[in-house]
Amino acid sequence: MHSPLAVVHPEAQIGQNVTVEPFAFIEKDVVIGDDCHIYPHAVILEGSRIGKGCKIFPGAVISGIPQDLKFAGEKTTAEIGDHTTVRECVTVNRGTASKGKTVVGSNCLLMAYSHIAHDCELKNNIIIGNASQIAGEVEIDDFAILSGSVLVHQFTRISQHVMIQGGSRVGKDIPPYTLIGRDPIAYCGINIVGLRRRGFTNQQVFLIQDIYRTLYTRGLNNTDALLAIETEYEPSKERDLILNFIKSSKRGIVRGSIDE
Numbered sequence: 001m002h003s004p005l006a007v008v009h010p011e012a013q014i015g016q017n018v019t020v021e022p023f024a025f026i027e028k029d030v031v032i033g034d035d036c037h038i039y040p041h042a043v044i045l046e047g048s049r050i051g052k053g054c055k056i057f058p059g060a061v062i063s064g065i066p067q068d069l070k071f072a073g074e075k076t077t078a079e080i081g082d083h084t085t086v087r088e089c090v091t092v093n094r095g096t097a098s099k100g101k102t103v104v105g106s107n108c109l110l111m112a113y114s115h116i117a118h119d120c121e122l123k124n125n126i127i128i129g130n131a132s133q134i135a136g137e138v139e140i141d142d143f144a145i146l147s148g149s150v151l152v153h154q155f156t157r158i159s160q161h162v163m164i165q166g167g168s169r170v171g172k173d174i175p176p177y178t179l180i181g182r183d184p185i186a187y188c189g190i191n192i193v194g195l196r197r198r199g200f201t202n203q204q205v206f207l208i209q210d211i212y213r214t215l216y217t218r219g220l221n222n223t224d225a226l227l228a229i230e231t232e233y234e235p236s237k238e239r240d241l242i243l244n245f246i247k248s249s250k251r252g253i254v255r256g257s258i259d260e
Contacts, residue, residue, distance in 0.1 A: 013030065021039050066117070126142070144164075150164050163179050175245050
């Protein structure tokens with residue numbers, strides 16, 4: 001399954017049923033799980049940890065040295081979960097001393113020319129659109145979708161079940177279940193289509209919608225809005241996720257739409 005035209009370091013740990021096509025390059029201190037497909041001209045550098053069933057397309061570079069001037073050559077990793085697809089010319093840099101690793105979860109799709117910088121943590125079932133650029137130490141939670149050419153500022157947090165419009169510049173934290181767009185970016189509603197596709201009930205959708213009306217349309221500041229949400233709505237997974245995310249935000253959350 002390994003082409004003789006590929007360069008594979010003898011110390012690299014390659015799982016069962018892995019296809020390595022011609023002109024792929026795999027360094028030492030690399031672990032690749034079973035059933036992966038490494039396409040021509042993919043570059044898998046030292047510190048790569050790739051799960052099972054992944055596809056790494058031509059021109060992708062995994063575990064490149066961080067683009068961070070503080071990096072001093074420390075031993076770090078870039079970790080990719082199971083069944084994740086990394087398309088053409090994607091770059092996933094390894095971590096720095098800050099966190100020690102960059103993580104992309106399972107069942108993710110990183111589309112062509114996207115960039116995941118040092119110490120990012122992407123969880124599972126995430127889609128990163130073509131040419132989107134994710135700066136260092138960004139956190140992205142499950143089922144988030146970033147459309148093409150989205151720019152994400154360092155240290156930003158993007159929560160679960162979020163949909164972000166293509167071309168957006170994200171410099172504030174994005175709370176769960178939201179639909180984000182416009183320029184400058186703003187809350188544009190909740191991600192109803194995504195929630196229904198993932199099995200959320202009408203009751204859950206209506207609750208989420210109502211909570212965000214309280215947050216964004218009642219004319220309350222964030223402190224008063226959070227107090228209203230906490231006192232007016234019974235505890236639930238959805239309510240608590242929204243509350244805890246906003247309370248823990250260090251950058252502040254995205255503003256409401258000026259049309260509301």
